[in-house]
Amino acid sequence: MRAATPESRRSSPAAVSSAEQLIRATGARVTQGRILVLEVLQAAGRAMTHHEIEAAVAGPLDRVTVYRVLDWLTREQIAHKIPGDDRVWRFTIAGQKQAHHHAHFQCTDCSQVICLDDVPTTLRPRLPAGYRSAGVEVTVKGQCKSCVRPAPRRARR
Amino acid sequence: MRAATPESRRSSPAAVSSAEQLIRATGARVTQGRILVLEVLQAAGRAMTHHEIEAAVAGPLDRVTVYRVLDWLTREQIAHKIPGDDRVWRFTIAGQKQAHHHAHFQCTDCSQVICLDDVPTTLRPRLPAGYRSAGVEVTVKGQCKSCVRPAPRRARR
DNA sequence: CTTCTGATGCAATCAAGTTGCGTCTGTTCG
């Protein structure tokens, strides 16, 4: 799975991930923080909060750095920033099919967010005169797999 | 438009509003704070932040009281709590047609939110196995009337 | 009018997120 990069300067055996390539492609600096955070996001199949990401990152990365990396990833369109019902941002890797329209699912019990890729958000709502639409966000509310049957996991707050 | 209430104990000429009736119907106490906040929400045709509501209320109501009234209104299903892109809650009166499905519009410039009542949110997205849907929220992103043409009003923050 | 429950006001507190600044480190260039 080795990529075209000439040599791995890092000792980690799983080095030169697609994360690193993705970051390098932007032309910006390829730093440890960016690689680690992006790898975490890629590994997770769901939207993660800043807290979760910070905890999941291997090396100890500063709170603020994680915020800044996430902000940068969002600006670079690599990640996607989602407002939740608990006033906490969540982030996911922005896949290509999620370019303009795609839907999210948010659990009303544990606030977890996942992406729903196969939702045809073809509806074109009628806006009041003078308003301009730039896209539609669809969020399905309900209970996730983990909360629908067992005792609901309450949101961490 | 006078209601069945025997006597208005308040000096305000426009007394015994539908707000007061609505609150009385819940069986809970009819207090000044609740009336004032609900009247503000009813008068506004859009979603308001806590700040806006506090400013719009006539008598000086404590910050915390406004929070608590809004919380109560939301629990009572009279109001509707909307998470925005600026980490600020917004509230609207929950009309009957907005019972389960209805859409919001949020301006990407000034963060203002309005309700779109006539959006047929008939889409029924396919969820992963084990997930249970409890409703769909549709949010249209774009520019509002005030921000589409003149210099954009930046969000208050 | 009295009583009682629950709403209110005030102050303190919380937590997610942001900012300023000095230091460190990728990257480039010689």
Next chain:
DNA sequence: CGAACAGACGCAACTTGATTGCATCAGAAG
């Protein structure tokens, strides 16, 4: 390879929307 520079990082302080504890006040019932 080593120096130089811009940009990223770490730390601490700060901002702000929202929440909580507690003493007091005020609807509603009797």
